[in-house]
Amino acid sequence: MTVTRVLVVTAVAAERDAVVAGVAGDGAAAGDGGAEIVALPAGGYALHRVRTAAPPAPERAGVVLDVLAAGVGPAAAAAGTATALTAGTCAGAGYDLVISAGIGGGFAPGPDADGPGAAVGSTVVADAIVAADLGAETPDGFLPVTELGFGTVVHTPPPALVRALVAATGAACGPVLTASTVTGSAEHAARLAARHPRALVEAMEGFGVAEAAAAQGLPVLEIRTVSNPVGPRDRAAWRIGEALGALSAACAALPRVLAAAGAPTSWRTP
Numbered sequence: 480m481t482v483t484r485v486l487v488v489t490a491v492a493a494e495r496d497a498v499v500a501g502v503a504g505d506g507a508a509a510g511d512g513g514a515e516i517v518a519l520p521a522g523g524y525a526l527h528r529v530r531t532a533a534p535p536a537p538e539r540a541g542v543v544l545d546v547l548a549a550g551v552g553p554a555a556a557a558a559g560t561a562t563a564l565t566a567g568t569c570a571g572a573g574y575d576l577v578i579s580a581g582i583g584g585g586f587a588p589g590p591d592a593d594g595p596g597a598a599v600g601s602t603v604v605a606d607a608i609v610a611a612d613l614g615a616e617t618p619d620g621f622l623p624v625t626e627l628g629f630g631t632v633v634h635t636p637p638p639a640l641v642r643a644l645v646a647a648t649g650a651a652c653g654p655v656l657t658a659s660t661v662t663g664s665a666e667h668a669a670r671l672a673a674r675h676p677r678a679l680v681e682a683m684e685g686f687g688v689a690e691a692a693a694a695q696g697l698p699v700l701e702i703r704t705v706s707n708p709v710g711p712r713d714r715a716a717w718r719i720g721e722a723l724g725a726l727s728a729a730c731a732a733l734p735r736v737l738a739a740a741g742a743p744t745s746w747r748t749p
């Protein structure tokens with residue numbers, strides 16, 4: 480039987496624990512609390528490891544999910560992800576897939592949008608992981624780094640895996656933006672929505688996780704549950720408990736989606 484190894488990266492411990500609770504509640508074969516704690520050899524990082532029971536059919540894979548709380552923002556996310564991926568490879572247990580998971584802000588539907596936006600409590604699976612503030616301000620407005628001749632601003636998750644996860648969770652599907660600064664005004668929310676009309680969610684880590692995964696040739700997913708609207712800052716109104724509950728529920732589907740999703744080599748972008 481093959482084992483699929485997945486690294487899930489969150490920002491904070493509460494998100495990590497919500498992911499572990501969801502995965503461990505869906506037939507995981509783990510000890511008390513659902514996870515074994517594995518210290519990485521560098522950086523003071525700890526993985527929370529959940530081994531899912533092998534499905535009965537011999538051709539289907541067991542799944543090991545390592546969940547890491549790497550810190551807030553794209554730089555911390557990239558550093559933690561790269562450390563965990565390299566440690567796995569050096570230990571002879573490299574990963575097949577990387578997932579950025581956590582809570583985020585939901586965009587309201589724009590004036591021209593057909594879709595419903597992303598309401599508080601809802602779940603979104605990214606079809607594009609977008610760096611929203613990686614670029615330069617110019618007299619004519621914001622220019623992404625790609626227009627300055629550098630790098631990339633979008634990573635695309637494997638479409639078949641995205642479709643399978645959306646079908647299993649009932650999540651919405653659309654671009655998830657990564658920003659280093661949480662939007663705090665209606666004006667900035669409108670600017671972002673104008674630049675990214677399909678965007679459903681703003682969060683702070685996905686692009687960092689995706690850059691680290693891409694540097695090692697690995698596919699990446701992003702799953703976000705909505706704790707607050709993107710717009711004027713009202714931290715007291717964030718529904719963190721509701722979003723963490725939705726995160727657990729979405730992650731409960733991961734073992735069966737991944738076990739049914741075929742060979743991990745097919746998830747890589749050609």
Ligand SMILES: O=C(O)c1cccc(C(=O)CC[C@H]2O[C@@H](n3cnc4c(=O)[nH]cnc43)[C@H](O)[C@@H]2O)c1
Nearest residue numbers: 490491493551582583584661662681682683684719
């Ligand atoms: O205080 C808590 O209990 C708590 C529990 C879980 C998470 C938090 C966070 O503050 C996490 C910060 C995290 O959330 C993402 N996020 C959420 N809303 C937005 C937003 O509107 N714009 C951008 N990012 C957002 C972000 O990814 C942060 O890492 C607290």
